[in-house]
Amino acid sequence: MAANSSNGEQQTTSKPPPLPSPLRFSKFFQDIFADMNPNTLVLPVQSNMRILVTGGAGFIGSHLVDKLMENEKNEVTVVDNYFTGSKDNLRKWIGHPRFELIRHDVTEPLLIEVDQIYHLACPASPIFYKYNPVKTIKTNVIGTLNMLGLAKRVGARILLTSTSEVYGDPLIHPQPETYWGNVNPIGVRSCYDEGKRVAETLMFDYHRQHGIEIRIARIFNTYGPRMNIDDGRVVSNFIAQALRGESLTVQKPGTQTRSFCYVSDMVDGLIRLMEGENTGPINIGNPGEFTMLELAETVKELINPEVEIKMVENTPDDPRQRKPDIAKAKELLGWEPKVKLREGLPLMEEDFRLRLGVTKKI
Numbered sequence: 395m396a397a398n399s400s401n402g403e404q405q406t407t408s409k410p411p412p413l414p415s416p417l418r419f420s421k422f423f424q425d426i427f428a429d430m431n432p433n434t435l436v437l438p439v440q441s442n443m444r445i446l447v448t449g450g451a452g453f454i455g456s457h458l459v460d461k462l463m464e465n466e467k468n469e470v471t472v473v474d475n476y477f478t479g480s481k482d483n484l485r486k487w488i489g490h491p492r493f494e495l496i497r498h499d500v501t502e503p504l505l506i507e508v509d510q511i512y513h514l515a516c517p518a519s520p521i522f523y524k525y526n527p528v529k530t531i532k533t534n535v536i537g538t539l540n541m542l543g544l545a546k547r548v549g550a551r552i553l554l555t556s557t558s559e560v561y562g563d564p565l566i567h568p569q570p571e572t573y574w575g576n577v578n579p580i581g582v583r584s585c586y587d588e589g590k591r592v593a594e595t596l597m598f599d600y601h602r603q604h605g606i607e608i609r610i611a612r613i614f615n616t617y618g619p620r621m622n623i624d625d626g627r628v629v630s631n632f633i634a635q636a637l638r639g640e641s642l643t644v645q646k647p648g649t650q651t652r653s654f655c656y657v658s659d660m661v662d663g664l665i666r667l668m669e670g671e672n673t674g675p676i677n678i679g680n681p682g683e684f685t686m687l688e689l690a691e692t693v694k695e696l697i698n699p700e701v702e703i704k705m706v707e708n709t710p711d712d713p714r715q716r717k718p719d720i721a722k723a724k725e726l727l728g729w730e731p732k733v734k735l736r737e738g739l740p741l742m743e744e745d746f747r748l749r750l751g752v753t754k755k756i
């Protein structure tokens with residue numbers, strides 16, 4: 395059972411998690427379990443782990459699926475409504491006997507049998523989550539309720555990919571998990587950041603009330619191959635602009651900061667959190683902090699020194715600074731990021747060149 399919450403208070407529960415669904419025993423594992431007592435029940439190591447990844451056709455989700463599929467004991471099911479994700483991200487697994495892809499919207503109930511749920515489904519780029527804010531908040535609230543209902547019914551452990559946006563425009567820097575945030579509840583970003591805050595609340599309420607095993611990751615800005623070319627987020631924008639020979643659009647004032655984590659580090663952190671003993675919330679991100687002007691200069695230097703940098707208008711409530719305190723991830727998960735920004739950008743450039751059909755001049 396998981397340990398204390400981030401505030402150091404005993405907010406977790408020692409209630410036993412619900413028993414796995416009877417199908418867990420009848421369909422796949424007849425005769426394996428002699429002892430059905432939930433307190434002593436240990437799943438045999440030789441059994442396959444049935445893992446659901448919601449939002450698995452998206453950027454982080456598809457990299458997570460790649461990593462999970464490396465383990466021959468994992469059977470992976472993805473559900474996705476393809477709003478910002480694509481089957482193309484999963485093409486190498488389609489038809490694989492341990493892989494299943496279901497077109498499904500998490501705002502509708504889902505009845506399947508699984509042991510673990512990585513719940514990622516939610517548009518993450520501000521352009522996309524603001525496009526239909528009511529749908530975004532439904533995805534965060536009703537979608538998370540549905541996945542918690544599923545976890546409760548089948549006794550699965552569930553991990554939520556929350557976000558650094560729960561800290562809003564932070565007044566404490568860097569942000570530890572104990573910080574409660576500075577969030578505008580009625581702004582244009584609220585569908586996402588307040589939505590994720592409610593999702594975190596639901597996770598803890600299901601944990602305390604029903605004994606559900608929960609894990610919460612607070613993800614900081616993540617980048618890497620497979621981001622949508624016109625995703626709208628800053629790293630993908632700058633790389634696509636540099637490769638197309640367009641000006642890099644720095645939103646004013648340009649001094650706002652972000653900390654960028656390469657996607658392989660992120661996936662490693664998420665799996666460690668799921669497999670570990672702590673509920674979280676735990677920050678997962680790279681503490682290397684850059685202003686948007688510094689990021690633009692770096693992309694220009696590495697990818698196309700000929701492009702210009704132009705200042706453009708910003709959008710409301712843009713957080714002015716953001717950097718994770720990752721002491722907890724280091725201590726509890728033995729995790730810290732390995733890939734520096736200057737190493738990760740060229741890996742992403744390679745993928746964007748292929749997709750945009752822009753070859754490198756030698």
Ligand SMILES: NC(=O)c1ccc[n+]([C@@H]2O[C@H](COP(=O)([O-])OP(=O)(O)OC[C@H]3O[C@@H](n4cnc5c(N)ncnc54)[C@H](O)[C@@H]3O)[C@@H](O)[C@H]2O)c1
Binds near residue numbers: 453519533612
């Ligand atoms: N990438 C980041 O920097 C970052 C930072 C913080 C948190 N996160 C969180 O990580 C998760 C994945 O982010 P990402 O960057 O891969 O984004 P993404 O947009 O590439 O992936 C999200 C996936 O969820 C799917 N989806 C959206 N709404 C859905 C719904 N109602 N039902 C089913 N599927 C739905 C999309 O089609 C897409 O495949 C999200 O929960 C996001 O909030 C990401």
Ligand SMILES: O=c1ccn([C@@H]2O[C@H](COP(=O)(O)OP(=O)(O)O[C@H]3OC[C@@H](O)[C@H](O)[C@H]3O)[C@@H](O)[C@H]2O)c(=O)[nH]1
Binds near residue numbers: 519558
């Ligand atoms: O073309 C651009 C795009 C963005 N920006 C700036 O770059 C910074 C980062 O913007 P992004 O749109 O990439 O992402 P944000 O940091 O605002 O939010 C992100 O962080 C938390 C995650 O949960 C989300 O996935 C994502 O919304 C902002 O200050 C924005 O103003 C630019 O300067 N130019």
